[in-house]
Amino acid sequence: MSIAGKFATNGSSAVANRTNALLDGKGAGDPIEVMRELAESLPNLDAVQEVFEGDASELTETERQQKNKTEEVIRTAVAVGNASIWIVAQGLERAHKGRWWRRSHETYEAYVNDLTGRSASYVRRLRSGAPLALETAARTGRVPNPGQVEETRKTEKVHGQTAAILLFQVVSEVAEEMGDKSTAETLRLVRQELPPALPDAPEQQKIEIERVTRRALGHGVEDADEAEGDPEQDAENRGTDTEAGANEETGSGADGHDDEHSDGGDGDEIVDAEIVPESLVVIKDAAKTLLNFNRSITRKTFIQAAAEANPEEYAAAVADFLKQATAFQKKALHAPKVYGAAPVCQTCETVTVPGDKTFKGYWWCPQCEATQGDRKPL
Helix, strand or coil: CCHHHHHCCCCCCHHHHHHHHHHCCCCCCCHHHHHHHHHHCCCCHHHCCCCCCCCCCCCCHHHHHHHHHHHHHHHHHHHHHHHHHHHHHHHHHHHHHHCCCCCCCCCHHHHHHHHHCCCHHHHHHHHHHHHHHHHHHHHHCCCCCHHHHHHHHHHHHHHCHHHHHHHHHHHHHHHHHCCCCCCHHHHHHHHHHCCCCCCCCHHHHHHHHHHHHHHHHCCCCCCHHHHCCCHHHHHHHHHHHHHHHHHHHHCECCCCCECCCCCCCCCCCCCCCCCCCHHHHHHHHHHHHHHHHHHHCCHHHHHHHHHHCCHHHHHHHHHHHHHHHHHHHHHHHCCCCCCCCCCECCCCCCECEECCHHHCCEEEECCCCEEEEECCCC
16 A cells, blocks of 8 residues: 555545555655645535634534545645655655766755755755655655654664564654654653664564653653652651661660560471562552453443543543553552573683673673673563
8 A cells, every 4th residue: 555545434435546646656646736736525514514712522424524524635635745845855865866967966965956946955854864754754644753763763773674664653652642752852761772682573672662761751750759759758768668678687686685586486497488578569469450440341331431431520530540540550660670591601700790781781790801692571
């Protein structure tokens, strides 16, 4: 399917067919005529009923038809406009290679400016990004703009073409899910958070990119009650923790006496069960609770509630549900990463350390001054 076809909701229309043919390079006639037909396929403005501010009534059947038709035309026009930038770039790539301007213009720069009204440096960036841009459009149905391609090209250089396209696709989908739009800036934020190495399999790449995307775009900061703390209380807690840790190491209780035989029995050693931190117990219990809620609330639950409940009450309940679900997700996305035990250097058997700066994604042997495998979070 062509780029425009992925956006058009009615691919059988004459305008959509001619637009598709134009983008596919099949000689659809005068492109101005195609765009004129596209504009004329919009609903007649005089036939659109004016609705004043504050009117929240349901759309009539006529309004829905007009809305759907208009959105179809808009999507097709956007696809044509965005894709045409990259088609122009590919055309100028051929002109540059063949020096077709050599008899009509003194320089390539003058030729480009005369033909497109753009600077040669701008077109040079377009030419470099065109292959990735059009491949992205073909695979995702979304046409990136030049700023977005600048970011995905940087990803392509490090992680390959598939990862670059997945970055664009995932960031676009997550941004839309959050009620926002994907921009060059959002792509940059996510790209900078990607690990030095991604999994080889595209499916795993997508999972990792989505995890990073949600973390990078997931509202950015901790909750206020988590970010702000009482310094005096924190110091007191640290002192208590230190005292408790010392008691555990010496095997004594708060009163300094030996707790090894706390029952005062016959002296047989009592082996304590593994001590699980209370904080980890809280996380595990929360996961179990969420699992039970997830099982009890199904799509059918929402359908029944929508049909049976008061509309305002139902809408408020769903909004609150989403708010709380997002809050839980934010906490998990901001959870710190942990790593397994550091490996031993294969050459000198020195225990490795985390790499620094350009080697932060690897284990590093300070003795041999060499990397010793990828350092990935568990």
